[in-house]
Amino acid sequence: MxxxxxxxxxxxxxxxxxxxxxxxxxxxxxxxxxxxxxxxxxxxxxxxxxxxxxxxxxxxxxxxxxxxxxxxxxxxxxxxxxxxxxxxxxxxxxxxxxxxxxxxxxxxxxxxxxxxxxxxxxxxxxxxxxxxxxxxxxxxxxxxxxxxxxxxxxxxxxxxxxxxxxxxxxxxxxxxxxxxxxxxxxxxxxxxxxxxxxxxxxxxxxxxxxxxxxxxxxxxxxxxxxxxxxxxxxxxxxxxxxxxxxxxTGLEHGLAGLGCCLRWLDKQPSGSVLFVSFGSGGTLSSDQLTELAFGLEISGQRFLWVVRNPNDMSLSAAYFDPQLCSDPLQFLPNGFLDRTGELGLVVPSWAPQVQILSHSSTGGFLTHCGWNSILESIVHGVPLIAWPLYAEQRMNSVEVTEDWKVALRVKPNEKGIVEREQIAGYVSRLIEGWEGKAMRERMKVLQGAAEAALGxxxxxxxxxxxxxxxxxxxxxxxxxxxxx
Missing domain, CATH: 3.40.50.2000 (Glycogen Phosphorylase B;)
Incomplete structure (x- = not known):
């Protein structure tokens, strides 16, 4: 060795x-x-x-x-x-x-x-x-x-x-x-x-x-x-x-996807984009992936979505192999990319999360509430939609929603699915509603506290x-x- x-x-x-x-x-x-x-x-x-x-x-x-x-x-x-x-x-x-x-x-x-x-x-x-x-x-x-x-x-x-x-x-x-x-x-x-x-x-x-x-x-x-x-x-x-x-503080692993994401963000209004990502290990079921796609479309808000292959057996299917994918875009609803082409950017499997969260056009983050993602959001002052999947993420979502009050938490139905109309509502409330504005201000306070702690x-x-x-x-x- x-x-x-x-x-x-x-x-x-x-x-x-x-x-x-x-x-x-x-x-x-x-x-x-x-x-x-x-x-x-x-x-x-x-x-x-x-x-x-x-x-x-x-x-x-x-x-x-x-x-x-x-x-x-x-x-x-x-x-x-x-x-x-x-x-x-x-x-x-x-x-x-x-x-x-x-x-x-x-x-x-x-x-x-x-x-x-x-x-x-x-x-x-x-x-x-x-x-x-x-x-x-x-x-x-x-x-x-x-x-x-x-x-x-x-x-x-x-x-x-x-x-x-x-x-x-x-x-x-x-x-x-x-x-x-x-x-x-x-x-x-x-x-x-x-x-x-x-x-x-x-x-x-x-x-x-x-x-x-x-x-x-x-x-x-x-x-x-x-x-x-x-x-x-x-x-x-x-x-x-x-x-x-x-x-x-730098690129996660390689340059793939960096240029297209940042060029697209550069063209969007300040604070207008919802970043959607479930971390390096999170996966959604096929039905949930479909509901999320329609929810983003119905919301009418700008979004940058990192799409990974769905998995109907495990919410953490990509944990041991973040590179696991074939062509995740094939699992999106028919016509979704064409219908949302003016408002959204969909990237397969990986995107430069730190650079996206630090961009002035990013106004919110729909996240699985992994602790790394939460800290990155705080460092860059971005409020959240909390969508916990596995491990300690539900406990993290309690802190961001009930303690710090910088997030909206999704509520699945009795089948465990977050429905498209609810998703659209969460997105609109965070990006253009009064709740999102208040959460953004509270997140800025935490951002300043984080900077002070590292001084x-x-x-x-x-x-x-x-x-x-x-x-x-x-x-x-x-x-x-x-x-x-």
Missing amino acids: AMEAAAQSTLHIAIIPTPGLGHLIPLTELIKQLSRRHNFSFTFLVPTDGSSTESQTSLLQSLPASIAHAFLPPVDLSDIPAGSHLLIRVILTLTRSIPALRDSLTTLTGSTRLVALIFDVLGSPALDLAGEFRVPAYIFYTCSAMNLCSAFCLPKLDLMYSCEYRDLPEPVHFFPGCVPVQGVDMVDPVQDKKNEAYKRILDVAKQYHKAAGILVNSFLNLEPAPFEALMQNGDGIPPIYPVGPLVR NDGSSSKSRNEIAHILMTEGKSHESLNKI
Whole structure:
């Protein structure tokens, strides 16, 4: 396995993500910042199940020379039953990669001054590796502080309630001050206690206390109550470091689609375009895709829509392979592209999201409420239509709609379909209604708070510098222990 070794004089940190581009992107942003501002070198050790790694490879190859990467040997997941929850596949990819991780870390200790391991949100099953190599382990939490609150509360909730969370008559209060969450809006893997995914996520949560600290991709002024609850709660919660918002600052992976999107946006009035995208992993059913198309058409509003192949079996069918597509435009209603040609631009599979959200013509974002997309919206001041699909996205939608009040949340019918007339209404209300104007103003306030948090004296910059100082001082201490 080829690995670019850092100089022996440089403190080295190994980064262990779990599969999924949405997890890898914020991790790379964090490591780029640490690399620019502090004297560390890094190696990403990436577990894989053998599915396409094209997007991940492109992202990792774009990093500075001080940040190396290696893909671990693919693990065999052929024994996982068809239809198993996405989380099982993600966690098993990590846990079955532990022997290869151990070998890679052994190699690193022979060629670098390894002083710490950083795992992502689902990496806690491998935390014991840090003990083996006598270095501290940190969790980089790629979700919200509210989501982290729910993770620390989950073991207690498991003992408190025997019924399914979705059947609870009252909302769940994770910690005082946090916005209450209906059981049905808790993270997707906990919605069936008999499912293996529930046992896996419960085990992940129970191991968080082993971390030397948790770095959260959020900022104090965005989630003051959740952060206060986490930082002041001594019940086994490690030190918490808000370091966000960590969002993409450049192109996602390649130049495809950049020019046509920006040229089209340049011709549109300011704040007039709704950007429609369900992230790198989200998919809609065939019926829902049709309803969305007609809803956009009926609204009469300008839109830029990233269309992916529909999937009637899974809302996260593209999670492991964001490139998965044939010709998604063939699934649109007959004549749709001709009828909407004056108002809309439809692009297949991928578009430069950061550049679109930062464009002056973009006035709203219909999103699956992935945490990365929410943070990117905040950084660029764009209000939302919240359309959660899987994972923690329903909980995220509670924050953006009920806490921050910067989004409209869609309401599916009894068959789980958001109908075209409703979609048209949401779009019109956001782009040209008084609600959209009010949400836009509130989002601008959050945008300013995000900018302040990342400033030289901002709360997130201070947290990042603090953790870097700890890694340098404690890392050297752990290195000395290794020599005893």
